[in-house]
Amino acid sequence: MSRIFPPLREINIYMFRRNPLKNGIVVYTDGSKTGIGAYVANGKVVSKQYNENSPQVVECLVVLEVLKIFLEPLNIVSDSCYVVNAVNLLEVAGVIKPSSRVANIFQQIQLVLLSRRFPVYITHVRAHSGLPGPMALGNDLADKATKVVAAALSSPVEAARNFHNNFHVTAETLRSRFSLTRKEARDIVTQCQSCCEFLPVPHVGINPRGIRPLQVWQMDVTHVSSFGKLQYLHVSIDTC
Structure with missing residues (x-):
C-alpha cells in the first residue's frame, strides 16, 4: 500500500492559526461608541472616525482595515470577545448574506480572509486590566487614542453630557467645568433620566x-x- 499511496503530507489551507505567529506583526485594535476606531502597530497609533455608534461594530471595521493594510503574517489583539469570536468563525462559515450592516462588514472580512496569502492570528486581551506587559500596553494605547480623538471632535455640550452621564454632577459644576451657559447646563441635568426624579417640582402658577x-x-x-x-x-x- 505504501508504494501505491505515498505518505500524505498535511497542508494547512486555513489562514487562521491557533498560536501566535512568531514572525508576524502585532496590531492592537479598539473601538468606541463615539464612532472612533484605532489600531496600534509598531508603536504607531492610527485613529479613524466611522459612522457607527456601537463599539463592537466599530472594532469590526478596524479589524477589516487592518486585514487590508497588513498583508504579511499578522497577529491581531482585541479587547472585544465579540469581535474575536466572530472573526475566528468567518473563515469556515458559509456564504454570508448582507442582510444588515454588521453582516455586510462580516462578509467583507470573510472575502479579505479568503484572498490572503499569509496567515492571521487573533486573540482577546482584557481591557483596562492595568497589568504589566506589551499586550496590556498596546491595548491601552489604542483605547486612549479613541478617547483623545473623541474629546477633540466633540462639542463642549456633548462633552458635558457624557461627563454628566458618568458622574451625575450638578448644573453648576457643568457650567464651571465646560464653560456652558446656565440654560445649557440645566438642560443636560433635566434631560437625565437618573436625575430628573430628584429635581424640585416646578410651580404650576x-x-x-x-x-x-x-x-x-x-x-x-x-x-x-x-x-x-x-x-x-x-x-x-x-x-x-
Whole structure:
C-alpha cells in the first residue's frame, strides 16, 4: 500500500492559526461608541472616525482595515470577545448574506480572509486590566487614542453630557467645568433620566394650598398707614 499511496503530507489551507505567529506583526485594535476606531502597530497609533455608534461594530471595521493594510503574517489583539469570536468563525462559515450592516462588514472580512496569502492570528486581551506587559500596553494605547480623538471632535455640550452621564454632577459644576451657559447646563441635568426624579417640582402658577388647618400657610406683607412707622405688617393666613 505504501508504494501505491505515498505518505500524505498535511497542508494547512486555513489562514487562521491557533498560536501566535512568531514572525508576524502585532496590531492592537479598539473601538468606541463615539464612532472612533484605532489600531496600534509598531508603536504607531492610527485613529479613524466611522459612522457607527456601537463599539463592537466599530472594532469590526478596524479589524477589516487592518486585514487590508497588513498583508504579511499578522497577529491581531482585541479587547472585544465579540469581535474575536466572530472573526475566528468567518473563515469556515458559509456564504454570508448582507442582510444588515454588521453582516455586510462580516462578509467583507470573510472575502479579505479568503484572498490572503499569509496567515492571521487573533486573540482577546482584557481591557483596562492595568497589568504589566506589551499586550496590556498596546491595548491601552489604542483605547486612549479613541478617547483623545473623541474629546477633540466633540462639542463642549456633548462633552458635558457624557461627563454628566458618568458622574451625575450638578448644573453648576457643568457650567464651571465646560464653560456652558446656565440654560445649557440645566438642560443636560433635566434631560437625565437618573436625575430628573430628584429635581424640585416646578410651580404650576398658583400658590400652594393647605389640606388641613395649620399645615400650610401663606405669608405676605401688607400696609396699615395708621400705624405710622410700623405700617408694614407681616401677615400669615391659613389657606385651608
